[in-house]
Amino acid sequence: MKQLNELATPFATVAESSDLPGQDLPWLQALRQRALTQFSTAGLPAKKQEDWKYTSLWNLSQHPFTHQAVESTVDAAQVEDLALLDDAYRLVIVDGVYVATLSQLDDLPVGLTVRPFSASLDSVKQQLGQQVALDKVGLTALNTLLMKEGVMVHVAADTVVDKPIELLVINSGATADLATHLRNMIVLDVNAQATVVEHYVGVTDGVNFTNVVSEVVLAEQTELFHYKLQQESHQAFHIATLAAKQAAGSQWHTQNITLGGKLSRNDVHSRLEGEQSHTTMDGLYLLNDEQHADTHTRIDHLVPNTTSNELYKGVLNDECHGVFNGKVIVHQDAQKTDSNQYNHNLLLSRGCAIDTKPEMEIYADDVKCGHGSTVGQLDMDQLFFLRARGLDDVTARSLLTHAFAVDVLARLPSETIRQALSAVIEQRLPRGEKS
């Protein structure tokens, strides 16, 4: 059997041949070289690694991907259709390529910079790669080796951005088996506030591979509302790493919604490095047919007086498989940490499965921490109640499923985004007769 790290070779060839940005920047070339060395030794993570116990990348490793996109035909009307938000600053990437004509970045307010990654290399230099460990899993190394496009968001000190920023990543299906390695960088300077939506959409049901790394740097007293909505094709591979470093008084509120992908993996990580900093790490995975979605989260409480709330919910149907592994680490110095972490799952079929493991490692003694997970089915009393009021079985089940799922959405304040996400989720539920 081929070892997963043999993959290094074809990907390395891609690195040599393709038109990666920053070929003229020595610091970036050095970084890519380190990534190549790392990826060549480590390869893709294998199931024998504890963090990858339930998720096999074998099929991914065996799939013949291409890195060269042909021109796509996505037009403005389609973009309007696919976008989550009507009123937002928008950066659009189609098949891995930034499309200025489809983006809406003309009237950015003072203090806000939103640019394609490829045009921001100098400004990301200081922070690029600081939030993620190159050596931990091969996928970050692979991303670093081949990263080509993405979004760079910078919010200057004291700026409160008036509208959400939507990064819309479209896989049009024009290029079969396309692999894209996206790199996003979100930086908020002191006292800044912003809302960012990362939105990944597949237009067809073709195979593609999205490998994205998003890095977040939050200075003192900043607040970032950070949504991610993943609606890729049910044949897609979607691998995402999302990592933040938080200074004192900063707040990072994440909401991570997984609807698409045949195989998806999310690694979400926050480091609470300054006092009074806070992380909300929420998410929802709604899976059916043979989807496999793996979420690994980690929150490091490193200093005293930090807080975190985490709630992930899962709705599983058909033959799908969900994995949730949450780790909260309260380090020795992190007295007065207040942290809770929950994972609740609703199983709608016999064929689906969930492996859930919320974990806390606590090395400080004066802390308030709670965690837990549940796996359950629809409540028969509730179902009968709704049917006894005239709602048909399918509608009643959908309504209860929706109710189970969407309370996650209510944990962040934006009503507009909540409603938009709620509508997207509703579309995914089975429909009953019109009642």
Add this chain to the structure above:
Amino acid sequence: MLEIKNLHASVDGKDILKGINLTVKPGEVHAIMGPNGAGKSTLSNVLAGRDGYEITQGSVTFQDEDLLALEAEERARRGVFLAFQYPVEIPGVSNIYLLKAALNAVRTHQGLEELDAMDFLTLVREKLKLVKMDEDFMYRGVNEGFSGGEKKRNEILQMALLEPTLAILDETDSGLDIDALKTVSEGVNALRSADRSIVMITHYQRLLDYIVPDFVHVLSDGQIVKSGDKELAKELESKGYSWVHAEGPAA
């Protein structure tokens, strides 16, 4: 309207209803009393179409249809309404949403247009007044965090809105304070009409002072062992159920 003949039902092989006979004509109000565990809620659930009961014998006819052949939602749309003994909480589904979905299900079945938002709200406000409930309750999850009495009022609100043909009230009076009991009774009485029937299950004679029944039945160990008029309830109140047992099953 409703004709129950020799109805036997069991759960997990355990016989609970053991030959119920009951005929309810349009406009009538029937009270069913009986000791705990007699099978009163089971009867309500079987009539409303809850899954999990095996009907081993007998039949139920509702407006010339075989009621037992219909799904729960089909019964509801034909006008069978069960006010639950223990109304369930449904966080995440707002009361107003439930009311709207329920009303539209009935209206669609009747071949009527769905009400538009304005008309619906006007109607709901009118019914809220009837059961003396605050509009705030509409925007909370169904029964979520409601007190016991509020849940019962909410059941009556749903009934008032849906205007069922046959209302089965399972201990709607239990857990109500005196004022609430009056309000709920007014709600039920407002619904009384020549073409509507009510079956109410209760442990207390007190309710029957407010909603005066045409018939009173005693259900014990899965059978109706005695039937009479409202005087029967008074007799039960003073003598207890052992008195009925001593007399033996009704002929």
